[in-house]
Amino acid sequence: MEKVTLTIDNIQVEVPKDYTILEAAKSIGVDIPTLCFLKDINEVGACRVCLVEIEGARSLQASCVHPVANGMVIKTNTEKVRDARKSTVELILSNHNRECLTCNRNKNCELQSLADELNIREIPFEGEIIETVVDNKSHSIVRDPSKCILCGRCVNVCKEYQKVGILEFTNRGYYTEVAPAFGRSMNDTPCIYCGQCIVNCPVGALKEKEDIDKVWEAIEDPEVHVVVQTAPAVRAALGEEFGYPIGTRVTGKMVAALKRLGFDKVFDTDFAADLTIMEEG
Ligand code: SF4
Ligand code: SF4
Ligand code: FES
Numbered sequence: 236m237e238k239v240t241l242t243i244d245n246i247q248v249e250v251p252k253d254y255t256i257l258e259a260a261k262s263i264g265v266d267i268p269t270l271c272f273l274k275d276i277n278e279v280g281a282c283r284v285c286l287v288e289i290e291g292a293r294s295l296q297a298s299c300v301h302p303v304a305n306g307m308v309i310k311t312n313t314e315k316v317r318d319a320r321k322s323t324v325e326l327i328l329s330n331h332n333r334e335c336l337t338c339n340r341n342k343n344c345e346l347q348s349l350a351d352e353l354n355i356r357e358i359p360f361e362g363e364i365i366e367t368v369v370d371n372k373s374h375s376i377v378r379d380p381s382k383c384i385l386c387g388r389c390v391n392v393c394k395e396y397q398k399v400g401i402l403e404f405t406n407r408g409y410y411t412e413v414a415p416a417f418g419r420s421m422n423d424t425p426c427i428y429c430g431q432c433i434v435n436c437p438v439g440a441l442k443e444k445e446d447i448d449k450v451w452e453a454i455e456d457p458e459v460h461v462v463v464q465t466a467p468a469v470r471a472a473l474g475e476e477f478g479y480p481i482g483t484r485v486t487g488k489m490v491a492a493l494k495r496l497g498f499d500k501v502f503d504t505d506f507a508a509d510l511t512i513m514e515e516g
Contacts, residue, residue, distance in 0.1 A: 241307035256287060256298035256309055267311050268320065268349055270327075271386035272299040273435060276396060279387055283323050284349065287311045295319050321353045329360035331438075332381035338439040345437035346384060365410065373422040375444055376433065380412050383440035389413060389432035401426045413440075454497035462500040463493050470503075 236251040243260050250259045255278075260267050271282040280300035287298045290308035295316060298309075310316065328350060335341050367380035387404070390413060394400040401424045405414050415424045433441045453459045474483040490501045 239303050239305040239307075241303055241305070241309065243309045244311055250303055252303065252305075254303045256289075256296070256301045256303055256307075257285060259303050260287075260298065260309075260311060265311055267298050268352060269299055270324075270345060270349060270384070270437060271388065273388050273392070276435065277386065277388045277391045279391075281385070281387055282327070284320055286316055286319050286323075288313050288316055317353070321355060324349055324353055325355060325358055326360055327384050328355065328358050329362060330364060331384065332379070333358075338382070339442050339445075340439035344439060367412070370414075370420050370422075371444065372420040373426070373428070373444070375428040375430075376421050376426070377442050377444055378414070378421055379440055379442070380414065381440075382438050383413055384438055385411055385413060386437060387413070388435045388437065389441060392431045392435045397427070397429055397431055399425065399427060399429075402432060460499050461497065462502060463498045464502045464504055464507075465489065466504050 236253065238249050239252045240247060240249045241259060242248070243256075243263065243265055246263050246265070248259055248263050250262055254262075257267055257269065257272070267285050267287065269282075270284040271277060271279060272285065278300055280297040283297055285298045286295040287301075288310040289296050289301075290310075298311070324346070327346065331346070335344070335347055338344065341347070365381075369381075370378040385404070390402045390404065393402050401415055401421070402413055403416060405412050405416070405418070415421060415426075430443065433443060450461075453461045470484050470486045470489055471482055473489055474485040475481055477485070479485065486503075493501045
């Protein structure tokens with residue numbers, strides 16, 4: 236691949252000519268904040284958080300979508316850049332449900348981290364807040380548009396990666412919302428509940444439905460025999476969560492922990508698969 240040479244924050248760098256400015260900066264350890272960007276999934280330049288100054292350009296440019304060019308001189312951390320990023324995030328926050336303390340993404344939210352990083356301590360743009368309705372009709376996914384920042388990540392991961400296409404930008408301008416077509420609930424769509432939209436949402440606008448309280452209630456009830464069934468992937472994924480090397484099976488530990496929590500029986504989904512094979516094989 237042909238290479239180009241450019242300067243980023245006074246550091247000269249040579250990169251393939253199909254790189255974006257963001258990729259070039261990353262290759263030399265220069266950090267540019269991003270929000271809507273998701274490599275190979277959502278490269279749309281929507282949020283304008285990744286703005287940089289390019290010598291000779293009339294305005295600041297979104298580094299996540301702007302291609303590099305030979306001789307470019309880029310500054311990623313000038314006062315102008317910092318002010319623009321800060322104003323952008325302040326504007327996003329001005330129409331965002333900021334009940335962070337009770338949000339399931341509290342302390343694990345890209346918008347919250349960014350606001351902290353940009354030292355945002357107040358929102359100067361108070362204005363009309365769009366009224367929204369939480370969609371919690373489905374068994375698996377809760378969609379809360381009051382927290383959506385319209386980044387489009389869920390739209391593209393569902394459409395391009397999962398090839399399902401449940402979510403889309405609906406309405407126009409100020410009233411734009413990311414939702415299933417015709418204002419339907421997620422429950423009334425062919426959503427396969429893969430969860431990819433949740434995993435890739437930078438904020439708490441999409442979340443898994445929690446039934447933890449119902450489970451505790453069942454465990455506390457001496458009249459109820461409580462059975463838990465785990466998918467095969469859980470016994471490896473759980474190990475990773477506790478710092479074991481990837482692929483380590485923690486089946487025994489998991490069963491012991493579930494029993495201690497109060498479950499009467501623990502089954503693996505593959506038990507049902509075995510029964511099916513015995514019955515049908
Ligand atoms: S759960 Fe999967 S199929 Fe359903 S909307 Fe999200 S990404 Fe699309
Ligand atoms: S629901 Fe989440 S991922 Fe989808 S557009 Fe809104 S903020 Fe982005
Ligand atoms: S991260 Fe570049 S425009 Fe959103």
